[in-house]
Amino acid sequence: MERIRSSFRNVINVIKKSGRASTRYIEGLVYSLLSTLRANDQGRFLTYLLTFLNTFEEKAVGDFIKELYEVFPLSEEKFQQLGYLIIMGLMSAKGGE
DSSP states (O other): OHHHHHHHHHHHHHHHHHOOSOHHHHHHHHHHHHHHHHTTOHHHHHHHHHHHHTTOOOHHHHHHHHHHHHHOSOOHHHHHHHHHHHHHHHHHHHTTO
C-alpha cells in the first residue's frame, strides 16, 4: 500500500501541474468515487478513476495504473483505505485553484 501511496503522490503532482482538471470536474469525480466506495463497488470505482486518469499521458500515471491492477480486487477494509487515500489526494489537487 505504501508503494501505491507514493506513486499516487506523483499522479497528484501531474494533475496539479497540468491545470486540465477543473474544480467542478474533480468535485463530480469525488462524489462518484465516494458513492462507489460506500457501496464497495470496486469495479465502478476503477472505471471512474481510470477514465479520468487516462486523460493524462505522463509515465507516473501509467505506473500508478499498473500498480492498481496488481492489487485489485481488495478486501473491503483495504478498498476503503485506498479509496479514501485517492479521494483525499484528488481533493488536494483541486485545492490549488
